[in-house]
Amino acid sequence: MATLEKIRSKAGLLVFIVGFALLAFILGDFFNSGSTYFRQSQEKVAEIEGKVVKIHEYQDLVDEMTDVYKSQSGTNNIPEEYQTQIRQSVFDGLVQDAVLEKATAKLGLQITPEELFDMVQGENISPVIQQMQMFANPQTGMFDKAALLRFLKVIESDKNTASMSADQQSEIQKARQFWMFWEKNIKRQRLEEKYVTLLGKAVSANKLDAKDAFQGSAVSSNIVYVMQPYSTISDSTVTVSKSEIEKLYNQRKEMFKQKEGRVIKYVAVDIRPSKDDYDKASATIESVKKDLASATDKIADIVNENSEVQYVDAFFTEKALDDQMKQFVKTANVGDIYGPSYENDKYRLFKLVDKTVGPDSVKVSHIMLSGADDATLKLRADSIIKILKSGGDFAALAKQFSSDQAAEKGGELGWFTEATALRALNDDFKKTIFSTPVNDYAIVKSMYGTHIVKVTDKTASVSKYKIADVDMAVSASSKTYGIIYNKLNQFVTKNNDPKGLETAAKKAGYSAFSNVTINKTDETIGNIKNSRQVIRWAFQNDKGKLSEIFECSDKFVIAAVEGKLAEGYRSLASVTPLLKAELVAQKKGEMIVKSLADKKLTTLESYAQAMKANIDSVKFVSFATPRIAGIGVEPKLNAMVSLLRPNEISAPVAGNNGVYVFRIVDQNKDLNGFDEVAELKALNSSNMYRVGYQAVQSLMDKAKVVDNRIRFY
Numbered sequence: 001m002a003t004l005e006k007i008r009s010k011a012g013l014l015v016f017i018v019g020f021a022l023l024a025f026i027l028g029d030f031f032n033s034g035s036t037y038f039r040q041s042q043e044k045v046a047e048i049e050g051k052v053v054k055i056h057e058y059q060d061l062v063d064e065m066t067d068v069y070k071s072q073s074g075t076n077n078i079p080e081e082y083q084t085q086i087r088q089s090v091f092d093g094l095v096q097d098a099v100l101e102k103a104t105a106k107l108g109l110q111i112t113p114e115e116l117f118d119m120v121q122g123e124n125i126s127p128v129i130q131q132m133q134m135f136a137n138p139q140t141g142m143f144d145k146a147a148l149l150r151f152l153k154v155i156e157s158d159k160n161t162a163s164m165s166a167d168q169q170s171e172i173q174k175a176r177q178f179w180m181f182w183e184k185n186i187k188r189q190r191l192e193e194k195y196v197t198l199l200g201k202a203v204s205a206n207k208l209d210a211k212d213a214f215q216g217s218a219v220s221s222n223i224v225y226v227m228q229p230y231s232t233i234s235d236s237t238v239t240v241s242k243s244e245i246e247k248l249y250n251q252r253k254e255m256f257k258q259k260e261g262r263v264i265k266y267v268a269v270d271i272r273p274s275k276d277d278y279d280k281a282s283a284t285i286e287s288v289k290k291d292l293a294s295a296t297d298k299i300a301d302i303v304n305e306n307s308e309v310q311y312v313d314a315f316f317t318e319k320a321l322d323d324q325m326k327q328f329v330k331t332a333n334v335g336d337i338y339g340p341s342y343e344n345d346k347y348r349l350f351k352l353v354d355k356t357v358g359p360d361s362v363k364v365s366h367i368m369l370s371g372a373d374d375a376t377l378k379l380r381a382d383s384i385i386k387i388l389k390s391g392g393d394f395a396a397l398a399k400q401f402s403s404d405q406a407a408e409k410g411g412e413l414g415w416f417t418e419a420t421a422l423r424a425l426n427d428d429f430k431k432t433i434f435s436t437p438v439n440d441y442a443i444v445k446s447m448y449g450t451h452i453v454k455v456t457d458k459t460a461s462v463s464k465y466k467i468a469d470v471d472m473a474v475s476a477s478s479k480t481y482g483i484i485y486n487k488l489n490q491f492v493t494k495n496n497d498p499k500g501l502e503t504a505a506k507k508a509g510y511s512a513f514s515n516v517t518i519n520k521t522d523e524t525i526g527n528i529k530n531s532r533q534v535i536r537w538a539f540q541n542d543k544g545k546l547s548e549i550f551e552c553s554d555k556f557v558i559a560a561v562e563g564k565l566a567e568g569y570r571s572l573a574s575v576t577p578l579l580k581a582e583l584v585a586q587k588k589g590e591m592i593v594k595s596l597a598d599k600k601l602t603t604l605e606s607y608a609q610a611m612k613a614n615i616d617s618v619k620f621v622s623f624a625t626p627r628i629a630g631i632g633v634e635p636k637l638n639a640m641v642s643l644l645r646p647n648e649i650s651a652p653v654a655g656n657n658g659v660y661v662f663r664i665v666d667q668n669k670d671l672n673g674f675d676e677v678a679e680l681k682a683l684n685s686s687n688m689y690r691v692g693y694q695a696v697q698s699l700m701d702k703a704k705v706v707d708n709r710i711r712f713y
Contacts, residue, residue: 046091047706049098055712061090067174068181080530084523087713092700093188099699100191109194111187119186121145121152126186150408155179165370167447196692203691205683210676213683216624218670221641223621225662226604227631228611230588238591240583248579249572256575259521261565262538265498265514267505268528269488269556273345274480281474285340285347288470292351293337299353299468307470313427314418315464317360325350329465340470347472354466362421362433363457365394365411367402370449377450381443384452388441394454403449411454418464429453488549488556498546498560515562520710529553532713539710589654596652596659604649607661617665632657 046053065086070076078086104110119126129135130143135151137144155176205213249256273281288306295302303311318326328338332352339349367384369377384397395410402411421430425446436442436455444451476484488510495504505512518525518535525531531552538561541547547559592611601607608615618629623642627633634655644650646664653660 042711044706045708045712046094047704048095049102049704051098053094058090058094058709061094062087064177064181065090068178071174071178081523084532087709088521088523091707091709093185095700095703095705096192096696097188099703100188100195100696103699104191104195107195107198109191109198111190115190116183116187119190120183121149126190128182128186128189146408150405151175152179153408154405165448168370168449192692192696196688196695199695200684200688200691203687205680205687207676207680209683210679211674213624214674214679216642217622218673219642220620220622220668221646221664222617222619222666223641223662223664224604224615224617225660226608226611226613226615227658227660228592228613229658230585230592232612233588233591235584238584238587240580240587244583245576245579246572248583249575252575252579253569256570258565258568258570259519260567261517261519262535262561263563263565264516264518264525264534264538264559265501265512265562266516266525266534266557266559267501267510267512268552269484269510271476271481271484271551271554271556273474273476274483277477277480278474280477281347281472285349285470285472288472289337289340289349292349292468292470293335299351303468303470306472308473309469309471311468312419312422313466314422314430315354315356315358315466316417316419317462317464320417320419321465321467324348325465325467325469328352329355329467345474347470347474349470351468352465353468356464356466357461358434358464359458359460360462360464361415361417361459362455363415364413364433365398365454365456366406366413367394367398367411367452368404368406368449369401369452370403374445374450378443381450381452385441385443388452388454412456425451485549485556488558492546492549492558496546498544498562501546501560517565520707525557525559528555528557531557534559536710536713585656586654589659592659593652593654596661602649604661604663607649607652611659611661634660637662 043054043056044052045055045058066078066083069078069082069086118124120129125143125145125148129148135143135145135148137147155172284306288302291302292299300311300313303309318329321329324338324341328336328350329352332338334352334354337349337351340347341349369380372380380401384392384401387397388394398407398411406413416424416430416433418430418434421433425444425448429444429446429451432442432444433453433455436453438455438458441452441454444453491504491508491510495501502512502514513526516525518538520535520539522535523532525534528534529552531550534547534550534552534557537547537550538559541561543561543563545561547557550557550559596607596610599606599610601610604615616630618631621628621638621641623638625638628637631637634657636653636655637660640650640653641662641664644662644664646667648663650660650662653662
């Protein structure tokens with residue numbers, strides 16, 4: 001009983017302990033499961049029409065498009081601005097896919113498997129595929145469907161890759177990914193075409209539209225006019241009320257939509273070479289010139305160690321050289337050196353290494369042998385060459401034995417210059433095809449296997465030149481970099497209050513910029529390269545915060561957040577100056593028109609005297625003239641010119657920039673050339689494009705999109 005009594009006396013404490021334990025258990029379970037939620041939230045790069053896009057999904061698509069760009073451009077080095085465009089293109093594609101899928105599903109529009117097949121390998125090949133150079137006939141430059149089908153045969157069959165090397169299989173896989181990318185985009189493009197065509201057909205021009213469009217440009221007038229600018233009246237004489245501004249704001253409100261933004265101020269400091277850097281670069285280029293002049297067997301090493309342009313061990317014809325090189329080779333002897341020349345912070349010199357006379361290009365076919373060791377491939381190659389020299393058919397043997405896609409064309413590879421041969425395979429291939437006589441054979445090894453090459457044709461012999469080209473940019477040394485950075489760092493330490501940043505920057509000789517608006521999607525601040533990092537920083541920090549020093553390509557940048565702009569409409573206060581200026585101009589126009597009307601003037605000369613302006617003239621003004629020469633955009637003037645009869649004096653017209661009075665001195669009417677069918681066709685074509693573009697863009701603008709890319713890029 002005593003024990004029970006003790007338990008009862010401690011019941012409150014027990015309830016607290018048990019309750020706390022339960023709460024801890026529940027919270028622990030929440031945070032453990034919640035960590036997954038928070039992690040998923042952090043991984044969300046976007047949400048489009050309710051669908052979450054995770055960063056790895058988005059990045060996979062970016063990588064896919066990047067690989068396609070590399071394949072098409074033939075380069076692995078992509079400038080940052082191109083990478084930025086790729087990321088934006090991928091994002092726009094995701095939004096477009098989402099809105100089109102939703103819109104076309106409601107209308108029952110789709111792309112069937114049969115339709116897709118027809119577009120990629122049937123009777124109606126997509127223009128996207130037809131424009132790809134990889135499927136062009138080497139002789140005609142036109143699309144070759146047979147080349148497309150050979151490509152598809154190679155990438156679609158796993159049997160074709162079973163005997164290939166790992167490198168070859170990797171290339172085939174890349175080709176498959178390349179094709180799937182374009183097939184997906186062709187499908188999207190076709191779906192958009194269906195949607196746009198459907199909408200465009202719903203907005204069809206009629207006979208009255210056609211006649212109106214024709215007459216808009218068929219009647220053209222030459223006028224003499226006088227104009228009084230609004231600037232002749234002082235702004236202080238015009239009163240604009242708050243209610244008038246508010247009324248105009250409500251009328252114009254849709255023009256003032258804005259995305260979420262930041263207002264920043266920043267200081268940009270150039271990272272420029274010092275005098276010592278220029279002197280050192282000058283000495284270096286002279287040293288390189290000396291080494292290049294005496295070198296005979298290490299020219300490639302000298303060029304590659306000192307130049308932005310790598311050495312190409314190949315002969316070039318004069319037409320392949322730039323203007324400086326063309327002038328140089330005309331009179332240069334082997335061993336001669338040009339330069340160094342200096343322009344735009346870059347030194348340049350080149351040496352004529354060798355010159356010869358020979359064909360510019362060689363046409364080649366080959367039989368590629370792979371899937372075995374070198375010794376076995378050599379035996380196969382020797383056997384095939386024996387057959388060829390005994391009268392064997394090269395094209396037939398290529399189809400039978402060659403393991404690449406050129407087999408279907410009888411092994412034909414096309415034309416090569418020395419440079420393209422070097423890039424296509426290797427130096428042995430280049431040397432072999434240019435030294436082998438026409439219709440003779442040779443064996444060449446490469447990373448892909450063993451090649452039996454046949455030279456089928458050569459161009460006429462011309463003069464060719466081998467040139468060592470050294471391009472050396474003058475850049476800031478690490479010492480100069482450090483001096484500029486340290487000086488700026490000291491400035492930031494002394495001036496860490498953003499309020500006085502501009503004044504302090506000017507005293508220090510730095511360029512300062514304030515009241516700069518940036519959005520989440522901006523890639524650069526002004527023309528500062530690689531400044532996306534500053535934009536990311538601004539969106540992650542609050543008003544009054546001063547940044548660290550950012551290195552943006554050739555500039556150091558420090559920034560401060562001045563304010564935030566919420567997504568929605570710009571405030572009335574922020575656009576009041578703009579609206580007030582419009583209302584002031586409007587009231588000035590009313591004042592001038594009333595003043596002139598009260599004078600009851602009847603000649604252009606009297607109007608000119610009253611307006612204190614000169615009489616001027618302009619020709620070819622019609623209703624459809626978008627911009628009047630010497631005047632600008634004045635739609636009211638266009639309209640009044642189209643309504644007035646020749647030799648009549650117009651009433652004063654209040655335009656965008658001033659008040660006009662004019663007279664038509666000559667008029668040309670070409671009303672007999674009206675072609676209703678042609679006008680209707682032109683209008684419908686224009687409507688189709690405009691309505692289609694605006695419809696898709698409108699869907700994208702209205703889509704529910706949460707863009708979090710600023711977190712990651």
